[in-house]
Amino acid sequence: MRVRLRNPDRDVDVAGARRVREVLADLSVDPDTVLVIRERTLLTREDWLDEADEIEVRPVISGGAGRAGRPLRCRRCKEPAVVELRRHNAAFCRDCFFHYVREQVRRAIKDHDMLAPGERVMVAVSGGKDSLALWDILLDLEYEATGMYLGLGIGEYSDRSAEVVRRFAKERGAEVVMVDLRDEYGYDIPTAGRKGSRSTCAVCGLSKRYVFNRAALHHGFDVVATGHNLDDEAATLLGNTLRWQTEYIARQFPVLPAREGMVKKVKPLHRLSELETAAYAFMRGIDYVVEECPLVAGNTQLKHKEAMNRLEAGSPGTKAQFYLGYLDRAAGLFADGAAAALRPCEQCGQPTTGRFCAFCRAQAQILGRRLAPPTDAQVAAESTSESMPTEIYGG
């Protein structure tokens, strides 16, 4: 059979009829970190492959998945299963898996009062599996969810991401706001990584948080929803805990309430693993960007994800126990410190704890500008113009 390994891409021929798990073992691929796809259908590790098959092995950087032996049955309806969730010791058919995913999101929203009826939600979409799955689920749950895409200027990767987002919005008849970092703020992420003092991933994260918040306020959204999944949250919590950064730990909640100048932020996928969101996006036929960001190599977050994946492989459920256990039993211990007082940044007016916000400081450094309060003329021009995110694609 022909095996197409993705990211980096290479093709391998494997002889004979074999089970999926045997083929993966031969290729030294951890089955908990990939989707195995044949003719647009997911396979479980117990499925048989024959000589004529062509399969794709698509990394998700995470997950669930199987035990040896007999074919798997759906926990809910007893039909043949297509996806296995080892941490729940369960398998599901396609429809029951969709039900499971939506229930997890519904429960996250309910338990943490993420979205009230009538609130306008902005979904921060990158073109990846998580954010598109989130948007898809929120639309299915009948929330009024508008996408927002921020163009980061990372060459073909960004071009393809923007295209994927536009197409998704069109197919779902949803609105999307397209913002371009270079057009609006004068730099792109590759430049910021080279010129600034922060790592590329740090300045990218800072830029996204800033722009999404500002754009949400400008367009009158009540809530920004992001596609952070259980793996993201567990890896971040691990990083913060290894350094006992107690203020960061305290803030790692699936809901951050609105404050002066800060829109409410929610993470409705925080109960779902990366394997689960990837399987959902794939089975729903969502065309998402499989490639990793080309700038992400060696990123600390990835090392923490790898550490959590190894622990999960040895003891399924470790990630959920760690992150959801933190929310249940430990978050209260860290919550003591009162939130620092905020004041408007003297450059942009967004809330910050110092004189200038981190975004304006980073931007000034990248562009080689001095930080200074805007002139009266600039303030007057800003208050009368509608200079904000532009392109809006309606459904």
Added chain:
Amino acid sequence: MRVRLRNPDRDVDVAGARRVREVLADLSVDPDTVLVIRERTLLTREDWLDEADEIEVRPVISGGAGRAGRPLRCRRCKEPAVVELRRHNAAFCRDCFFHYVREQVRRAIKDHDMLAPGERVMVAVSGGKDSLALWDILLDLEYEATGMYLGLGIGEYSDRSAEVVRRFAKERGAEVVMVDLRDEYGYDIPTAGRKGSRSTCAVCGLSKRYVFNRAALHHGFDVVATGHNLDDEAATLLGNTLRWQTEYIARQFPVLPAREGMVKKVKPLHRLSELETAAYAFMRGIDYVVEECPLVAGNTQLKHKEAMNRLEAGSPGTKAQFYLGYLDRAAGLFADGAAAALRPCEQCGQPTTGRFCAFCRAQAQILGRRLAPPTDAQVAAESTSESMPTEIYGG
């Protein structure tokens, strides 16, 4: 050259003159987890090996160690270095390394008020590198330190361990108390692992804590010192944190003060990594048991050590930042819960929170006995006899 890989043991022939790091890379050995020894001398990863050399590669399950390039110099005296500590970005010659190790122990004792002048210390010794290194250091620092060895009944492994401990005591002119679990309490660890409901490692840990405490009280010691190193403490903290077992986290301190029926417990090696204690024991010429306990395979603590070692390899200093950072910045957050009230176990009289202590419950299960308060006749016999640890080796 002939390379003797230890634990499990195998010999490999490697052709040509090579650097230590090249040989280790060929053998897929992580240099941060082994001592490399030629003719009873430690090698650094930059040392050259030639065709005629015979070297031993001895696992320590942890640590420090090197960058590429030039020969290393001692940070303190500038002579050629024999050991490298990557987390401190430092290397030391033999004597300065001994100085470094003793200073770390001295600092631990001072910072945490572990030992007051005139206090009698009992060192819990297993025959492994950590506990013998600790005993050696405490004797050098002129503490009155008596060893205590508990025979666990794990076949040849225990026989060899007891022999190593007896010989160390004799060479150093130190006293050691030898206790045998089967003789004193009616079971050994292999039996306990098979018959009890706890894992082998859990019942072994419980037995050691119980017997050492009881023996220390019986012999009038003020403090029990154990050889837990930084890797042990970091791995345990990781395990407790992954499950947010806040009561266990709160108790993970290098000093546990005395309470009713509980002697004070201290961990003077908690600032030293496993690689450091292994290098110290080796360079001091201490004959220690290199073999891992044969019952330990698959132990959760080892998985947590592996996870910490990978994180340490990517970012030297992670373990120290995690455990010492916890002590500095986070321990206070967990310390709130008042210690549970203790009462005497109705079987053995040792302090416990329930009616019978965990040790007596485990022992009853292993021996197939019913738990019951001792009869008056037993109490009378106990109070008049000196039925406790027996063999004492004087120096």
